[in-house]
Amino acid sequence: MLEALRIGMLGFGTVGRGVADLLLNHPDLLANRAGIPLRLVRIATRNPERDRGLALGSVEVTGNVHRVVDATDLDVVVELIGGIIPTRDLVHRALESGKHVITANKALIAEYGPDLFALAHSKGVQLGIEAAVAGAVPIIKTLRESLAGNRIDSVYGILNGTCNYILTEMRAKGLPFARVLADAQAKGFAEADPSFDIDGIDAAHKLAILSAIAFGTPLDYGRILKEGIRHVSETDIAWANEMGYRIKLLAMSRLREGLMEMTVRPVMVPVGSMVAAVEGVFNAVFVHGDYAGTTMYHGRGAGERPTASAVVADLMDLARDLRAGAKERVPSLSVPVHHLRTLPIQSAAQRQGSFYIRMAVVDRPGVLAEITAILARHAISIDAIHQKGRSPVEAVPLVMVTHESTEERITQALIEIEQLDSVREPPRSIRIEAGLA
Amino acid sequence: MLEALRIGMLGFGTVGRGVADLLLNHPDLLANRAGIPLRLVRIATRNPERDRGLALGSVEVTGNVHRVVDATDLDVVVELIGGIIPTRDLVHRALESGKHVITANKALIAEYGPDLFALAHSKGVQLGIEAAVAGAVPIIKTLRESLAGNRIDSVYGILNGTCNYILTEMRAKGLPFARVLADAQAKGFAEADPSFDIDGIDAAHKLAILSAIAFGTPLDYGRILKEGIRHVSETDIAWANEMGYRIKLLAMSRLREGLMEMTVRPVMVPVGSMVAAVEGVFNAVFVHGDYAGTTMYHGRGAGERPTASAVVADLMDLARDLRAGAKERVPSLSVPVHHLRTLPIQSAAQRQGSFYIRMAVVDRPGVLAEITAILARHAISIDAIHQKGRSPVEAVPLVMVTHESTEERITQALIEIEQLDSVREPPRSIRIEAGLA
Missing domain, CATH: 3.30.360.10 (Dihydrodipicolinate Reductase; domain 2)
Structure with a gap:
């Protein structure tokens, strides 16, 4: 059985500082809850000399990422550099060498997640991503x-x-x-x-x-x-x-x-x-x-301490898994990769809803007739219409709320409306979501 | 390795119906996510004959709780009877026989949790309680x-x-x-x-x-x-x-x-x-x-389907633990029992806050002076005072909001105020919590 979870960290910026602070502040709390200590062994950063105001004790701070990525005395690498280059390669190497990885890097996961999850799976290690979405919210x-x-x-x-x-x-x-x-x-x-x-x-x-x-x-x-x-x-x-x-x-x-x-x-x-x-x-x-x-x-969806809370949640999960002898207890995307299936996406013609539309129109007779004729041709019916202010020279705002329509129709109608002489700016539309919690 | 998680259920009321419905509705979804099927084997209920409108297939419905509690062909017992008697004994026996238990029974856990958790720990089994608090909220x-x-x-x-x-x-x-x-x-x-x-x-x-x-x-x-x-x-x-x-x-x-x-x-x-x-x-x-x-x-904190969601969350956790070979991955109360420590409770003299106080007073000169004298004697200062309506015969409401005080002082003052001739009902106080999220 593992004696401690040995942690290496890539990046020592805001979130990195938060994670180090948490691990150094709560050693007993974490060990009691996880069943084994969480030990921060090493941090790689571009600025190893900078004072972060932390009592780092025996934690090694290095300018050399390979001391973390290629280390053999670490169980897990926490990636808090962000971005794709060189992070993607570093995470790849850490996984390749059989270390677990925990990251707050949503761009990396959103764009290269499939490869990285597959690699983690083939190596029998975890790729933890709680901190990548919505900070402290689990x-x-x-x-x-x-x-x-x-x-x-x-x-x-x-x-x-x-x-x-x-x-x-x-x-x-x-x-x-x-x-x-x-x-x-x-x-x-x-x-x-x-x-x-x-x-x-x-x-x-x-x-x-x-x-x-x-x-x-x-x-x-x-x-x-x-x-x-x-x-x-x-x-x-x-x-x-x-x-x-x-x-x-x-x-x-x-x-x-x-x-x-x-x-x-x-x-x-x-x-x-x-x-x-x-x-x-x-x-x-x-x-x-x-x-x-x-x-x-x-x-809180971001920030030093809330994001650290999420990173450490993944570390605690990992420590508990390793202590309890669990391997790949929960697949990264909820089901094993071979059960994932692509679902078709709605087209603009299928996306239905009501819309707010705002135009800047010249205030003269017939304008409303022109606009409503275009909307009618696209089978868009109007729930409410508002016009404020009058001006013989300047454009005035004209606001409409449509009944249920398709997004395709709205887009087409607005393209035509924009061509009208009496319409002075590109019309704007905003979807109304009335049925949410 | 386990081929399936074999589930027995005690109780087939509202929540029991929800759990059975979920397990029977989503077999593939659950199996894909857990890595093994969740198989509802047997349900014990006082009314085995009643039609619950479910296609139960091969699920056995029995009037005999011992067919669940003492069974050797089950991995886990889901207790949805509620109450203490005879539930406590049934849960005890199920744990004693080496079966995991999942329960939505907050009264049982709040009052007898320590014994039951200790027993579960000694038997190396889980006692899942997600459904006992706040329904679907995890x-x-x-x-x-x-x-x-x-x-x-x-x-x-x-x-x-x-x-x-x-x-x-x-x-x-x-x-x-x-x-x-x-x-x-x-x-x-x-x-x-x-x-x-x-x-x-x-x-x-x-x-x-x-x-x-x-x-x-x-x-x-x-x-x-x-x-x-x-x-x-x-x-x-x-x-x-x-x-x-x-x-x-x-x-x-x-x-x-x-x-x-x-x-x-x-x-x-x-x-x-x-x-x-x-x-x-x-x-x-x-x-x-x-x-x-x-x-x-x-x-949703209650109801057939939300509570079933929480019960099945515990079943899924258990299935994933068993499939992955994890034992006691997370202690029931977050830390092992020997790390639990009692903390002292605040006394009424230590509980500080501001209070709303409502009295029914006779509307005559001097009443307010009597009341505020009592409050002053107890060192309670007033942030706001409201009186509505006037009546020479009936009592009128007098409402006060205090500054920060202790609950002990408020209680003492209200006892004295209640003795006043001009006060017609026992005064009521409600704590004001202004600092919550």
């Missing part, structure tokens, strides 16, 4: 284990704290996107290059992982329809508010009549819904299973 | 595994759907307790004898289990301070509303400076808090850990 284990009796038909939520913070602030303060983004960058809630977050890439990485586990499908990040929040204006937010909605960047995977819908995009949700109540930097995941019904999981 | 596994890296300092939430439904309805419809209770009984949300629910006993059973796991203390149901919702009046609810609060039956265990506070009672929580947003029959548990921060878990 959604990976919940999907794989706690909801294992359920056929899951939807998993959705707020998976990017930066976007949720920006949208929350835009609404609370009535400020435009660019201003709030700059403010978020100044506060450290958004990266200098924010595109991973605000274009929905980060949320889509996480959704790809959740979908695969929930539905037993191969990881397939490329099939997710992504739209970020750059085009959400303060006008849209004000209109949403007036109509009893909040705009959220919603990541959603949903199975309907055998077809998958996998989308990351801004949607309107009713003010009284629980999704709408997820504010600021928080993350929340909602899962609907055929027996459990809807369950919801909420907490 | 809080047991989350505390034991997902938050295993955290020192937990509070766990609290809404653990009794019946009480939460009653309080939600009282507020929404402005109706008195007795009327809403009768309505809940008619709808099947409350038992004919509702005392287990409305006196806080059921919530306290669940809190005892959560506390033990969260804090590594021995199970000790007797130390929980319990107060039910019988005395919550529609007047209190209206006042709470007016002051920006909701009244909730809150189950809370909190560690402060080495002292435990374990209470189940109606409290006022701010309208904007997440606790306040838990409505109707839903359950929610909030956990604060030193690294994860506050995480929250929300879902």
Whole structure:
């Protein structure tokens, strides 16, 4: 039997510091719960000399990643470098050498997960990914284990704290996107290059992982329809508010009549819904299973300590497995790889819903007739129409809410509407999700 | 290696039906995820002849509990009879014979858990209890595994759907307790004898289990301070509303400076808090850990299918453990029994907080002076005072909110106030919890 779980770490930035801090702070607590001590042996970092304000004791800090990746005195490598290069190779080598790997790297898993899981399986080691999705919120284990009796038909939520913070602030303060983004960058809630977050890439990485586990499908990040929040204006937010909605960047995977819908995009949700109540930097995941019904999981989706909590959850699982003699107790994607099956994706013609549409139109007779004629030709019926302000010279906003339609029809109609002389900006549409928890 | 997990069931009521239904509905899904089939072999029930509307196939239904408890062809016994007698003996015998046991019986675990866990440990078998707390919400596994890296300092939430439904309805419809209770009984949300629910006993059973796991203390149901919702009046609810609060039956265990506070009672929580947003029959548990921060878990706390989801989660865990060769991977109370340690409980003199106090007083000069003199003598200072209506003959309501005080002082002061001639009913107090998530 193992005497201790010997841990090597790649990367000693924010999350790395949190993991080291936790392991050094709680040795007895962890050992009592795991049955064996968790021993942090070595950390590889580009800046081995930097003082992180931790009493590292006998922990070796090295500038040489190979002292971790190729080590023979470690049981597990915790990868907290992030990104694909050189991380992918390092994780590959660590697995190849028979070490378990735990990572918070959603991009790596979303894009190269299939190869890495297959390699881990062939080597009989674990590849732990709890920290890759929703920080401290234990959604990976919940999907794989706690909801294992359920056929899951939807998993959705707020998976990017930066976007949720920006949208929350835009609404609370009535400020435009660019201003709030700059403010978020100044506060450290958004990266200098924010595109991973605000274009929905980060949320889509996480959704790809959740979908695969929930539905037993191969990881397939490329099939997710992504739209970020750059085009959400303060006008849209004000209109949403007036109509009893909040705009959220919603990541959603949903199975309907055998077809998958996998989308990351801004949607309107009713003010009284629980999704709408997820504010600021928080993350929340909602899962609907055929027996459990809807369950919801909420907490901090990022940051030094919450992410460390998730990394250490995987370390504790591993320590308990090794102590108890368990091998591959739970498959990484819930079922063994040969049971994964691809499900067809809904086309835009199959994606149904009602939509908010905002246009800037010249305020003159006949405009509304032109627009509604186009909508009618595409069999789109209107639930509500709002026009505010009058101006003989400037464009005025015209807002409509449609009845149930297909996304394809909406897109086609908006292309035609954009051609009209009286329409001054590209019309914007936002899906309304009225039926969420 | 095991070829299948062979399951026997005790009890075939609502939850039993749900478990059988799930196992019979999802054989392939479960087998793919667990690595071995989950086979329902036998069900013991008092009414073996009754038609439950299930295609039971080869499942044996018997009137003889010993065909399950003493069977040698079963790996695990699922106990869904409830209550203590004869359940305690049956569970004891099943464990004694070397079978694993999974139960949804919170009363049994809260009151006899220590013996049963010790017996299970001595026999090298599991005693699964996920379904005993908060139905489909996977809080047991989350505390034991997902938050295993955290020192937990509070766990609290809404653990009794019946009480939460009653309080939600009282507020929404402005109706008195007795009327809403009768309505809940008619709808099947409350038992004919509702005392287990409305006196806080059921919530306290669940809190005892959560506390033990969260804090590594021995199970000790007797130390929980319990107060039910019988005395919550529609007047209190209206006042709470007016002051920006909701009244909730809150189950809370909190560690402060080495002292435990374990209470189940109606409290006022701010309208904007997440606790306040838990409505109707839903359950929610909030956990604060030193690294994860506050995480929250929300879902259906009872019912045929949600409880079945939790029972099957334990069955899946067991199947995966057995298939993977793991023995006692995770201790039942998070740490081995010899690591459990009792923590001292806060006395009423140590429990600090602010309080809502409601009195019925005769509206004449000097009354307020008498009351405030008593409060001053007990060093209780007043944050706000409200009086509504005037009447020369009838008592009028007088409502106060105190600053931080101790519960002992409040109790003493209210005893003295009750003696006053001008005070017509026993004064009522409700703790205000303003700092919750």
